[in-house]
Amino acid sequence: MKNTLLNLYEKDATKKVLASLISILIGLLVGVVVVVIVGLSKDTITAAGIWDGVRLIFFGILSKGRNAAGQLVWGYNAQSLGNMLFRATPLIMTGLSVAVAYKTGLFNIGAPGQYLMGTLASLMIALGIPSTNVPAGLIWILAFLGGCLAGALWGAIPGMLKAFLNINEVLACIMTNWLAANLVTWAFDVSNFKNVLENTKAGYIYKTSYNGVATPKLGLDKLFPNSQVNGGILIAVLIAIAVYILMTKTTMGYQLKACGSNRHAARYAGINDKRNIVLSMAIAGCLAGGGAALYWLSGNTEFYWSTYQSLPSIGFNGIPVALLAVSNPIGVIFTAIFMAMLDIVGQQLTGLTAYNEYITDVIISVIVYLSAFSLVIRMLITGKRRAGASNANAEPPRNDPKNTEEGGEQA
Amino acid sequence: MQSDYIIEMLNIRKEFPGIVANDDITLQLRRGEIHALLGENGAGKSTLMSVLFGLYQPEAGVIKKNGEVVQIHNPNDATALHIGMVHQHFKLVDVFSVLDNIILGAEDTKMGFLQRKTAREKVQTLSEKYKLAVDLDAKVEDITVGMQQRVEILKMLYRDNEILIFDEPTAVLTPQEIDELMEIMRSFAKEGKSILFITHKLNEIMAVADRCTVLRKGKCIGTVNIKDTNQQELSNMMVGRPVQLQVQKGPAHPGEVILDVQDLTVPSKTSKKNAVNHVSFQIRAGEIVCIAGIDGNGQTELVYGLTGLEKASSGHITLCGHDISHSSVRKRSEAGMSHIPEDRHKHGLVLDDTLENNLVLQSFEDPRFQHMGFIRRDAVRQYAEKIIDQYDVRSGQGPVTLTRSMSGGNQQKAIIGRELDRENPLLVAVQPTRGLDVGAIEYIHKQLVAQRDAGKAVLLVSLELDEVMNVSDRILVMYEGEIVGELDPKTTTVQELGLYMAGAKRSGKGENRQ
Structure with a gap:
């Protein structure tokens, strides 16, 4: 028995998982420290409040709010769990995006830009094709594919710059990120998809459900009532499995990895390294763009179109998701769900304690970034x-x- | 009391889980001698030196300096005992000047300010005294490998080290630089400094060392006086069995022309001159043609131009009757070219991938190994096991071993197995024995001759004169991008070859073009 355990410990995969779990634990513990320090420094937060905060950091996903006596109640919270899966959906996709590029030796920091281009394409298609003429299901598919394609094209740009001009992909990605941010703002500004029906909603684009387009629930709404979850999570999980198969079982993945770990050896063996670099970035962009499509096509999300001064955090969070998963596509599913759980925990903290949303953001960020220490x-x-x-x-x-x-x- | 020995490592034993890396090893270094430490890759030389430098603590045994037991817990202790080392891979800061590199870590300061002037004077004195010419203000990245090595030596002298360790110092040097280094080592010994010289090149040991300690599989085989021994005895001690230093081969029977290179020109990356300048030659089936020359005379670029890694600016290459002048690497490979690359880490292997994946690096798209784009893992594994068995590639976990964790000799065997198994009519082998020990070299030379005898055309590029003279059937000498002579190894001498290599002699244009 002891030997079996030792052998298990000696395995590389076990070490990877263990390292990620330890990182998460360290992240959570430091989060607790921040909660305590903030709590002590603010008069409005009592000792009991601090204790509530600490417990929420660990078990926020199982919180059911406060009872009449003002005490925290714990248990199965279908709404929280459903929302967690909903938020994990695009994170799985951007995490895969970063992971695939990383396996090929490229650092895709351009996921936010690819995500934005995916947003642009999928929303334009979903809102632009009238569902009176075309079946909503078909529009959904077109919009999803459009999002993937737009992301792929946007990812291919830094890929080509890298392959043919040897320009560092990180620099090119950062530039294309801001290009995308401004392009998307401009495109929606001149579009007629701005929400004018609800006058409290200045700056938002219509939900796709306005045109009758929404991701099917596939029964998940029965499992997690009152939550936003839909079939997108299943699609994302299937895509993660497909990416895993692509990278480990196919000649294409073999070539991508060979180019990534040793471009010279790949060239020596007659593998077209330039084509593979572009391909890798295109696949990465396709995944990020597809993630955007899955998020915005849900039918219950609204895009704030004036985004030229900011980049979507879902894109950047793909980086810690991929790092924590050691770039393993299957691992990405779990780390993305963990990151989404932190999101829910943040909401619970804001809603149930005297910690305001700003400080919870700080706490959650600390946990996210320390978790990425798994390396x-x-x-x-x-x-x-x-x-x-x-x-x-x-x-x-x-x-x-x-x-x-x-x-x-x-x- | 002054001891005969300046450093003694007595009965050193160092174990690692499952393995004894050093088993009761005794190494005694006399004052003012050059002492060679000889052993194959993995014989325990590096472990022993790591013990001396305090990187490892031995399980048993003591280290004495001047007859007194010393404790070396870390490299700083070793430095305090005036032990210095030139590593095989230099430890220099590329963007620092030579002077800054020399004083780094032993800076002389006054009130926190660096005293470059006094340091410069000291370094200059040392440099003149030992004829170690260096440009103190040049950046390390701009100077030659030979000068970088002199910088490393000056680093040791600047720290007043009296025990100097050279780890495989000649691997990166030209024959001329090797001679200079030997001279420098002798002058150190005359000064009373003691030198430990780690190598597996027998002729260098014979040329410069006073005594030699041989390690094999972690055990000390013995210490011999160089005066009383010869190369054959040393190599037998090192390998543990009689080794054929001479390559055994019969006469060549050249057949039809396999490779025909006409007027090939490859531009240089660093200057405006052509790295390969209008070179023409032919190789026939059943012969080994060797390209000889001092490193950097266009051999690398010639191979790149031949194999398609770089574009030639003019010329024609015909392989087995197909014009491959403008073909891609893959097309050339498919036309019948195998290539054992010069740099096995850069080109030969994907180090972070498994052995089996590396063995199908070119052929993974072959229907044997894939079906509809999906890799046939079983077929790849079977194939890998076949190659491993056939070419005696040793590794920790067989087909799934990461190639990074394999020894240099076995990495090279894997590459050779992969390239030979593709059964191409032309084999381009570039420095196939670089950095390998005697046993592995013997094996590779046998394989090259076997290829020749099987009717393959072999193009061998080598910097080792012994290899050039022993293995080849025909020698083409390259100097500054041109083929300056064609020699027959049976009738020529090393001295004559050296003259061609140094550009002092060349045959007429007509012979060059054949």
Whole structure:
């Protein structure tokens, strides 16, 4: 039994999962520290309030509000869980976007821009094609594919700059992000999709349900009553599985990874490295754009179109989602759900305690960014083993320290 | 009491989980001697040096300096004992000047200000005394590898080290620079400094060392006086069995022309000159043609131009009757070219991928290994097991081993297995034995000759004179991008070859073009 456990511990996959779990725990603990410090520094927050805050950080997803006596009530909260899955949907997609690019050796910080272009295309199609003439289901499909395509094109731009002109993809991505932000604002500004029916809603675009287009619920509304969840989460999970298969089982994934880990070796072997770099960024953009489509086509979300001064955080949050999942597409599903859970926790904190929305944002951000420390934690876990291993293998002709060192420098 | 030995490592034992890396090893370094430490990759040389530098604590054994037991807990302790080391991969800051690199870590300061002037004087004195010419104000990234090594040596001298360790110092040097280094090492020894020289090149040991300690599989095989031994004995001690230093091969029987290169020109990346300048040659089936020359005379670019990694600006390449002058890398490979690349880490392998994936790097799109774009994992695994078995590729976990964790020799065997198994009529092998130990070199040379005897055309690019003379059937010498001579290894001498390589001699244009 002990040996089985040890073997399990020695596995790389176990270490990855363990590292991510430890990072999450550290993130949550630091979040607790912030809660306590803020609580102590504000007169309006009592000791009981601090305790409530701490408990909500860990178990906010299971909070059912306060009872008549003013005490927190815990239990299965279908609404919170449903909303969590709803928010996880686009995060899975942007997380996959970053993960795929990362596997190919590229850092896709352009997910926000690709997400915005996906937003633009999917909303334009969903609101632009009258559902009186075309079946809403078909419009939904067209809008989803349009979002994917727009994201793919937007991702391909930095990809091409990288492949053909060797311009760093991070710089190109940042530029295309802001291009997208301004382009989208302009496009909606001159469109006639601005919500004028409800005069309290200045600056928003119509919900797609205004045109009768909405993601089918696929029965999830029965499972999680009163929540926003819809079939999008299932689509996102299926896409994650598809990406996993693409990356591990196909020749295309093999080529992408080969180019990513050693572009020179790929060229030596006759693999077209330029094509693969563009392809990787296009796939990444396609996923981010598709994530936007899944979010906005839900029928109950409204896009604030004047976005030229800000980029969507869902795009950036793809980065910690992918990091925490060590770029494993299946892992992304779970880390995205975790990030979405933090979102819900933040809402609970704001709604149920004297912590206001700004400080809860700070707390949640701290947790998110510390969670993304999983790489560091992994190094700590594997560090000891590596020092031993490089020499444990020193003897037989299979492995010697000098070579490990040589390899290390290549990295 | 002055001991005979300046440093003694007595009965050192160092274990790692499941393995004894150093088993009762004794190494005694005399004052003013050059002591070689010889052993194959993985024999425990690096571990022993790590113990000396305090990176590892031995389980048993003591280290003495001047007869007194010393405790070395970390590299700072080693530095305090005046032990210095030139690593195989230099530890220099590329964007710093030479002077700044030398004083880094041992800066002389006054009230927190760096005393560059006194440092400069000291370095200049040392540099003149030992004839270590360096440009103190040049940035390290701009100077040659040979000069970088002199910077590393000056670093040790600047710290007044008296025990100097050289880890495989000649791997990166030209034959001429090697001679200079040997001279410098001798002058240090004359000064009373003690030198530990880690290598697996036997001729260098014979040329410069006084004594030699041989390690094999973590055990100390013995210490011998160089005067009383020879290369064959040393290599037998190192490998543990008689090794053929001479390549055994019969006469070549060249057949039809496999590769025909006419007027090939490849532009240089760093200057306006052509790296390969109107080169023409032919290779026939059943012969090994060797491109000899000092590193940097266009051999790398010639291979890039041949294999398609870089575009040639003019010329024609014909392989087995197909014009491949403008073909892509893949087309050339499919036309019948195998390529053992110069840099196995850069080009040869995807180090972070598994051995089995690396073995199908070119052929993964073959219907054997994929169906409708899905990789046939079973077929790949079977194929990998076949290659591993056939070419004796040793690794920790077989087909799923990360290639990064394999030893250099086995990485190279994997590449050779992959390239030979594709059964192409032309094999381009670029420095196939670089950085490998005697046993692996012997193996690779045998494989090259076997290819030749099987009727393949082999183009060998090598910087090692021994290899050039022993393995090839015909030698083409490259100098400054041109082929300046064609020699027959049976009738020529190393000295004559050297003259061609240095550009002091060249045959007429007609011979060049054949």
